[in-house]
Amino acid sequence: MHPIFSQLRRLALYLVVWLFIGLLLTYLLTVSHDIGTRDALVLALPLCFFYSFICLSAWYSCRGRLPDKFTMGRLLATHITTAFFAAILWAFAAAGLAHGLSKTAMFAGLSHRFRPEIPLIFCTGILLYLLSVAFYYIVISFEASRDAEARVMKASVLARDAELKALKAQVNPHFLFNSLNSISALTSSDPAKAREMCILLGDFLRRTLGLGEKAAIPLDEELSLIRAFLAVEKVRFGARINMEEDIDKDALAVPVPPLLLQPLVENAVVHGIANLVEGGYIRLGIHRRDGIVSIDVANSFDPDAPAKRRSGVGLANVRQRLQTRYGNLASFAVRTEGDCFSVALTLPAEFEVQQA
Amino acid sequence: MSSESQKKIRAVLVDDEQLARQVLREFVAAHADLEIVAECGNGFEAVKAVAEQKPDLIFLDVQMPKLDGFEVLELIGRETAVVFVTAYDNYAIKAFEVHAVDYLLKPFSADRFDAALTRAKQRLSGGATQKTPPAADLAASARPPAQYLDRIAVREGSQVSIIPVAKLDYAEAQDDYVALATAGKKHLKQQTISNLETSLDPARFMRIHRSYIVNLERVAKVEPYGKDTHVAVLSTGVQIPVSRAGYARLKSFLDR
Numbered sequence: 001m002h003p004i005f006s007q008l009r010r011l012a013l014y015l016v017v018w019l020f021i022g023l024l025l026t027y028l029l030t031v032s033h034d035i036g037t038r039d040a041l042v043l044a045l046p047l048c049f050f051y052s053f054i055c056l057s058a059w060y061s062c063r064g065r066l067p068d069k070f071t072m073g074r075l076l077a078t079h080i081t082t083a084f085f086a087a088i089l090w091a092f093a094a095a096g097l098a099h100g101l102s103k104t105a106m107f108a109g110l111s112h113r114f115r116p117e118i119p120l121i122f123c124t125g126i127l128l129y130l131l132s133v134a135f136y137y138i139v140i141s142f143e144a145s146r147d148a149e150a151r152v153m154k155a156s157v158l159a160r161d162a163e164l165k166a167l168k169a170q171v172n173p174h175f176l177f178n179s180l181n182s183i184s185a186l187t188s189s190d191p192a193k194a195r196e197m198c199i200l201l202g203d204f205l206r207r208t209l210g211l212g213e214k215a216a217i218p219l220d221e222e223l224s225l226i227r228a229f230l231a232v233e234k235v236r237f238g239a240r241i242n243m244e245e246d247i248d249k250d251a252l253a254v255p256v257p258p259l260l261l262q263p264l265v266e267n268a269v270v271h272g273i274a275n276l277v278e279g280g281y282i283r284l285g286i287h288r289r290d291g292i293v294s295i296d297v298a299n300s301f302d303p304d305a306p307a308k309r310r311s312g313v314g315l316a317n318v319r320q321r322l323q324t325r326y327g328n329l330a331s332f333a334v335r336t337e338g339d340c341f342s343v344a345l346t347l348p349a350e351f352e353v354q355q356a
Numbered sequence: 357m358s359s360e361s362q363k364k365i366r367a368v369l370v371d372d373e374q375l376a377r378q379v380l381r382e383f384v385a386a387h388a389d390l391e392i393v394a395e396c397g398n399g400f401e402a403v404k405a406v407a408e409q410k411p412d413l414i415f416l417d418v419q420m421p422k423l424d425g426f427e428v429l430e431l432i433g434r435e436t437a438v439v440f441v442t443a444y445d446n447y448a449i450k451a452f453e454v455h456a457v458d459y460l461l462k463p464f465s466a467d468r469f470d471a472a473l474t475r476a477k478q479r480l481s482g483g484a485t486q487k488t489p490p491a492a493d494l495a496a497s498a499r500p501p502a503q504y505l506d507r508i509a510v511r512e513g514s515q516v517s518i519i520p521v522a523k524l525d526y527a528e529a530q531d532d533y534v535a536l537a538t539a540g541k542k543h544l545k546q547q548t549i550s551n552l553e554t555s556l557d558p559a560r561f562m563r564i565h566r567s568y569i570v571n572l573e574r575v576a577k578v579e580p581y582g583k584d585t586h587v588a589v590l591s592t593g594v595q596i597p598v599s600r601a602g603y604a605r606l607k608s609f610l611d612r
Contacts, residue, residue, distance in 0.1 A: 177443035184379055185375035236375065275421045275422075302421060305422070306419075306422070306507075307506050
């Protein structure tokens with residue numbers, strides 16, 4: 001689609017510009033010789049109107065000859081040749097118009113008086129055509145850069161979506177393999193317990209399925225997921241895990257991004273409990289006040305534990321997801337105090353989730 | 357009876373999860389020539405048990421409280437054959453493969469356990485030719501890339517101490533050992549100085565001499581010492597020789 005025709009407003013603006021060019025040409029015609037203002041106006045305006053449409057064709061030759069595909073010499077040769085023919089066409093049209101007008105009584109002898117101005121029309125024609133070419137090249141590069149920008153934006157949004165989906169869908173392989181190992185241990189010593197562990201693991205995995213597609217789930221559902229996760233981990237770690245909950249009932253229905261808290265609890269197990277010989281506590285506090293839900297996950301840990309062999313991307317991801325979803329309506333803070341590690345986050349209780 | 361028990365392979369099981377030890381115990385029970393002399397739930401206990409029991413074989417979990425499997429390996433010497441046991445650890449598994457160390461991935465079958473045991477027995481009877489690789493090399497290649505040590509574990513007898521690298525003043529090569537100087541004390545560890553150098557953050561530690569690595573934060577000044585040699589004076593007052601190459605490196609750091 002030609003950029004001038006794509007919007008009515010643009011076409012109007014284009015014609016206004018050419019009206020000014022017409023007035024300028026009128027002035028040029030009157031300045032040197034014996035053509036009156038009225039005669040010049042009658043010649044220049046229709047001529048410019050006509051030429052404005054000739055110059056529209058420059059768009060097509062520009063679009064077909066992008067600067068990065070042709071040498072400068074070839075581009076110049078093409079456009080100057082086209083400009084030359086366009087200007088000749090215009091000059092003939094001007095001569096024809098003057099000739100036609102001079103047949104009427106009002107403009108008698110105009111053709112004769114106009115003849116010395118033909119070279120001026122020709123030169124102006126070349127110039128105007130080349131200006132159009134330059135204008136269209138600017139339009140093309142502007143649109144290209146805007147397209148590229150839009151593509152980059154779209155790509156980054158897609159990448160973030162994909163990352164979040166992957167994150168949400170992923171079950172930590174450590175967790176899975178260690179749980180299977182526990183089942184392997186129990187099959188011979190305590191088959192009933194082994195079956196129970198299979199059921200718990202199945203329950204947890206089923207709850208995580210399909211969460212990637214959901215934008216939000218009730219906090220209650222997230223808590224069930226956490227409890228299913230801890231039920232499995234309790235088989236592995238036995239009495240080493242002490243879970244304490246302090247949860248406001250009126251916060252249970254609040255929608256939250258799925259798997260927002262589970263990584264925090266998993267962190268508490270992996271980086272806290274797993275490094276403590278005697279085990280430790282995980283405290284989950286959820287409170288709702290004045291439309292704000294505040295969530296605290298605290299756990300004991302060993303400050304002298306071996307260096308982590310897994311990078312702590314969990315926290316960064318939770319922080320980023322809060323930020324993406326709620327902007328500055330949410331907060332996220334990490335604290336280490338002695339042998340207690342805690343994450344505190346707040347988010348609005350009521351929030352319209354825009355579904356993608 | 358006593359002659360029979362002397363032939364038995366003496367094994368230590370190390371895993372912080374009771375159920376994980378239970379699987380190992382069950383698989384070990386199928387082998388009459390294998391005897392469990394200790395079960396440990398963390399790295400400290402493991403080092404202690406190895407020092408006291410001098411086992412032939414150790415089944416070693418990688419992720420544990422107190423000391424991880426690699427730290428334990430570095431501390432127990434090379435007379436004990438090691439079979440690592442882990443659930444999932446890309447870098448560790450790659451390192452095991454490169455250094456041809458036996459390992460078991462949880463969950464594992466009795467057959468896989470038997471295969472690892474057979475290999476461990478070959479290693480035990482094969483003598484020096486099939487010795488395990490230097491523990492520090494294995495530990496270094498099992499670390500995720502661009503992750504440097506933030507602590508060093510050392511052992512005196514069955515006593516383990518942990519030195520945070522920030523507390524390390526300098527390290528000095530002494531034959532097959534490095535002496536780690538911290539707060540006026542020196543700890544000996546069986547490791548080459550080059551190996552230690554690669555596991556320390558180069559932004560914080562520098563090899564300034566064939567035999568010395570220094571904590572850059574401790575360097576108070578560098579003084580000439582004799583004909584074209586230098587010494588680094590630490591904030592503790594200790595003087596450490598600086599080689600010509602070391603001086604060039606140190607100077608370009610101090611000029612920055």
